[in-house]
Amino acid sequence: MKQKGKLIGIGVGPGDSELLTVKAVKILEKIPVICSPKSSKKKESIALSIIKPILEKREKSSPSKENSKKGSIRGLKILEPIFPMTEDKNTLEKHWDYASDLIAKNLNKGLDVAFITLGDPSIYSTFSYVQKRLKNSYEIEMVPGINSFTACASSIGKPLVEKDEILMVIPKIDDRLEKLLKEGNSFVLMKTSRNTEELEDIIHNQDCEKEITSVQNCSMENEKIIDSFPKNKPYLTTTIVKLKK
Numbered sequence: 001m002k003q004k005g006k007l008i009g010i011g012v013g014p015g016d017s018e019l020l021t022v023k024a025v026k027i028l029e030k031i032p033v034i035c036s037p038k039s040s041k042k043k044e045s046i047a048l049s050i051i052k053p054i055l056e057k058r059e060k061s062s063p064s065k066e067n068s069k070k071g072s073i074r075g076l077k078i079l080e081p082i083f084p085m086t087e088d089k090n091t092l093e094k095h096w097d098y099a100s101d102l103i104a105k106n107l108n109k110g111l112d113v114a115f116i117t118l119g120d121p122s123i124y125s126t127f128s129y130v131q132k133r134l135k136n137s138y139e140i141e142m143v144p145g146i147n148s149f150t151a152c153a154s155s156i157g158k159p160l161v162e163k164d165e166i167l168m169v170i171p172k173i174d175d176r177l178e179k180l181l182k183e184g185n186s187f188v189l190m191k192t193s194r195n196t197e198e199l200e201d202i203i204h205n206q207d208c209e210k211e212i213t214s215v216q217n218c219s220m221e222n223e224k225i226i227d228s229f230p231k232n233k234p235y236l237t238t239t240i241v242k243l244k245k
Helices: 022-028 046-050 052-061 089-108 127-134 148-156 177-183 197-204
Strands: 007-011 033-035 077-079 113-117 140-143 167-170 186-189 209-216 224-226 237-244
Touching: 007 022, 007 127, 022 052, 022 113, 022 140, 033 089, 046 052, 046 113, 077 089, 089 113, 089 127, 113 127, 127 140, 148 209, 148 237, 167 177, 177 197, 197 209
Parallel strands: 007 113, 007 140, 033 077, 033 113, 167 186
Antiparallel strands: 186 237, 209 224, 209 237
C-alpha cells in the first residue's frame, strides 16, 4: 500500500520574501505540490507572490521539458483553490471542502503538499480550515512564519509590550471592544479595512494617553506607516493601539 503524503502548513510571513524562515525555503525548494488559495480567479495569491523568488530559482535549476507552459517547473504542481471573501458560512464550507479534497487526492498519491499562508499558520490562517478536515487521516506539520503584527512593530521601531503589559489581538471590531479596552494595554487590530468611524471614535475617546499607528503593506516595497487610523484602508492594513493607563 502506497504511503500517504504529508501536509505542511507553511507561514510565509508578512510580505518580504527575505523574511521567510530557512526551514520554509528548504521545503519549498523540493516540495512536489504547493497549495496556494486565492480570493478569486482573477486575483493572484499574495502568499504565492511572496515565494516567487524561490520558485524562480527552482525553475532555473530544473526547467520543465515535459510541459511547455511558461513558468512551469519540473516536479512541482501548484494548486490554487478559491477561498472567497465572504461571510456566508455555507459558501465558505463548500470551498474549504473542495480544497481539502483536492489536497487529499495528492496526499493519497504519496505526494507531500505545502499549504502556504500569510503570516503564521496558527494565527487566523486559512490553513486551519483544511487542517481540521484532514488531521485525522494524514500526517500534518506546521512551519511557523513571522506574523503581521510583530513585523509591523519592527517597521514602526517600537515594542508591542513591555514588562507586565497585556497584549490583545483583535480580529474583528464589534461590541466587545469597549470591554476589552479596559483590560489590555496594547491592541493589535487585524484587518483594519473593516473598521468603521464609530468604532474608531470609541478608541479616540478613551480617557488616557494613547498611541495609534497603522501599517499598510508591511515589509513590502509600498509599505506605509500612518500615525493614526488611515483614511484609505487596503486589505493588508494593521493598526496597533497602545493605551497608557
